[in-house]
Structure formats: structure tokens, C-alpha cells
Amino acid sequence: MKEYRLRVKEKIMKADLATIRREYTKGGLxxxxxxxxxxxxxxxxxxxxxxxxxxxxxxMLVGTVSPEGKPAIRTVLLKDLHDGKFIFYTNYGSRKGKHLAHNPSISISFVWHELERQIHIEGIAAKVSPQESDEYFRKRPYKSRIGARISPQSEPIESRIQLIRDFVKETTRWIGKEIDRPEYWGGFAVMPVRVEFWQGRVNRLHDRFLYMLQSDGVWKIERLAP
Ligand SMILES: Cc1cc2nc3c(=O)[nH]c(=O)nc-3n(C[C@H](O)[C@H](O)[C@H](O)COP(=O)(O)O)c2cc1C
Structure with missing residues (x-):
């Protein structure tokens, strides 16, 4: 196994990873x-x-925890921000959906490399109302709505051909009709309790500020060591 890994590194990777670095100079906080x-x-x-x-x-990267206590992350897109909550949409039966049904604790990270910035958010996720999911579903492109209906997200599938067959079949079924949102697809709203802002600085002396929600509803702010 070790030998195999070495061979992969020598044959495929030309770069010396240890030398890939740059200074962060875009700003400060x-x-x-x-x-x-x-x-x-x-x-x-x-x-x-x-x-x-x-x-x-x-x-944004979304971190959830499995019933066995194992962490998992994946990227999703932020689709709304309201009432102090971060909204994203997914399949409730997906791996992340199952994790959140068991444990609503969630972490979110935005990384904007071009601005040398990242934000980490921790909080609690809850499903948005069916009306809110319907409203967003209707705004999605036609084919994305069909895709949401036919994809058993995170489940093993037979082949890409089968996926396309299901897509075509479902498209035919909805011709001339408004596509219904499947009840297994919808939004999660994340209520933050911990938010950290990171701005890269020179010599790795980055700026980090942490907001923590107190029981009285006031956010406590602390500077963290980089
Ligand atoms: C740029 C990008 C945006 C994505 N947006 C979403 C999204 O908004 N909702 C979603 O369910 N999956 C999205 N995905 C796919 C997820 O990363 C992931 O593969 C999928 O949700 C299944 O995750 P799970 O098996 O952990 O539940 C996106 C992937 C990328 C790379």
C-alpha cells in the first residue's frame, strides 16, 4: 500500500506541495x-x-454528523437568508437529510479564496415550511425540477442510462402541467449560534473574530488567535 502511494505521487504529481504557498495581503478585519x-x-x-x-x-460546505457520530461534509448552495437563518435546498432522504433528521446540529463554511476570507457557522437546522419549499421549487429551471423528482439522492443507482431514462419518462409525464415538488425534497433553515470570520493576513497572522450567541440573545464577540 505504501509503495503504491509513493508510485502515484511520483508518476502523477509533479508539484512539490510543500512549496505551494502565498502571502495573504488583501485586507484586515x-x-x-x-x-x-x-x-x-x-x-x-x-x-x-x-x-x-x-x-x-x-x-458552502455543510457538515453533519451521522447517527454513529461520524462527521461528513458536502457543498450546497445558499438560496436565501431571512429571519437570521441560512436556507439551502436538498433531498430530505439524502445522506445529509438522514443525518439532520437524527441530529440537527450543523456546520457551514464559506471560503472565498479570491478575497482570502472564510466564515464558519455552527447552528441548528430545521425544515422550512412546505409553502416556502414550494415557492422556491417553482423558481427552479424546469429540468432541475424534473431532476429533483427522479433522483434518489445519495442512493446507489444502476447506471447513468437508467437515470436518463427516468428523467425522460418523468419529463413526458409532466408535459403541459405544473411540476409538483416531491415531498422528499425541500429546504433547511439554519439558525446560527456560533459564527467565525477569518481574514487572511501576512505571516499567517490572520484576523479571526468569533461571535457566540448568549442566552439573552446578545452576541458575544472575541478575537481568536490565528
Ligand atoms: C457547487 C456545488 C453546489 C451544490 N449544490 C447542492 C445543493 O444546493 N443541494 C444539494 O442537495 N446538493 C448540492 N450539491 C451536491 C452535494 O455536494 C452532494 O453531492 C449531494 O447533496 C449529496 O450529498 P449527501 O450524500 O451528503 O447528502 C452541490 C455540489 C456542488 C459541487
Whole structure:
């Protein structure tokens, strides 16, 4: 096994990973920059990421925990931000959906490399109302709505051909009709309790500020060591 790994490294990877590094110089974050509510700074940073045309500005890594206590992450897209909550959509029967049904604790990370920024959020996820899921489902492109109906997300499937057959069959079924949202597909709203902002700085002396929600509803702010 060790020999195999060495061979892979020599034959495929030309790069010396240890030498890949750069200084982070794009900005800084000061205590005096921080609003009382982290959602205000989140919205500002997200807008700046969109304005800077970073790749997939709304992409976020979502961490969940299995019933066995094992962590798992995957990327999803942020689709709304309201009432202090982060909204994303998925298949409730997927692996992440099953994890959240068992344990609603969730972590979210946004990484905007072009801006040398990341935000880590921890909180509790709950399904949005069926009406809210319906409303978003109707805004999705026609073929994405069909896709959501036919994909048993995270389950093993026979082949790509079978997937396409199911897609075509389902498309035919809905011709001329408004496509119904399947009840196993919908949104999760994440209520944050811990939010950390990270701005890269020179010499790896990055700025990190942590917001923690107190029982009185006030966010406590601390600077963390990089
Ligand atoms: C850029 C990007 C955006 C994605 N957006 C979503 C999304 O919004 N919802 C979703 O269910 N999966 C999305 N996916 C796919 C997920 O990363 C993942 O493969 C899928 O949800 C199954 O995850 P699970 O098996 O852990 O439940 C996205 C993947 C990428 C790379």
C-alpha cells in the first residue's frame, strides 16, 4: 500500500506541495469593523464576494454528523437568508437529510479564496415550511425540477442510462402541467449560534473574530488567535 502511494505521487504529481504557498495581503478585519449582529457582516462579505465575481459565491460546505457520530461534509448552495437563518435546498432522504433528521446540529463554511476570507457557522437546522419549499421549487429551471423528482439522492443507482431514462419518462409525464415538488425534497433553515470570520493576513497572522450567541440573545464577540 505504501509503495503504491509513493508510485502515484511520483508518476502523477509533479508539484512539490510543500512549496505551494502565498502571502495573504488583501485586507484586515478590526474589532471596530464589527457590527453587533454577525448576519450583518455576513451579508456584507457575501455581497462583496458576489461583486468580486468569485467562483460560486453562494457555495458552502455543510457538515453533519451521522447517527454513529461520524462527521461528513458536502457543498450546497445558499438560496436565501431571512429571519437570521441560512436556507439551502436538498433531498430530505439524502445522506445529509438522514443525518439532520437524527441530529440537527450543523456546520457551514464559506471560503472565498479570491478575497482570502472564510466564515464558519455552527447552528441548528430545521425544515422550512412546505409553502416556502414550494415557492422556491417553482423558481427552479424546469429540468432541475424534473431532476429533483427522479433522483434518489445519495442512493446507489444502476447506471447513468437508467437515470436518463427516468428523467425522460418523468419529463413526458409532466408535459403541459405544473411540476409538483416531491415531498422528499425541500429546504433547511439554519439558525446560527456560533459564527467565525477569518481574514487572511501576512505571516499567517490572520484576523479571526468569533461571535457566540448568549442566552439573552446578545452576541458575544472575541478575537481568536490565528
Ligand atoms: C457547487 C456545488 C453546489 C451544490 N449544490 C447542492 C445543493 O444546493 N443541494 C444539494 O442537495 N446538493 C448540492 N450539491 C451536491 C452535494 O455536494 C452532494 O453531492 C449531494 O447533496 C449529496 O450529498 P449527501 O450524500 O451528503 O447528502 C452541490 C455540489 C456542488 C459541487
Amino acid at each position: 478590526k474589532r471596530s469593523d464589527l457590527p453587533d449582529n454577525p448576519l450583518v457582516l455576513f451579508a456584507k462579505w457575501l455581497q462583496e464576494a458576489i461583486d468580486a465575481e468569485v467562483n460560486e459565491p453562494t457555495a
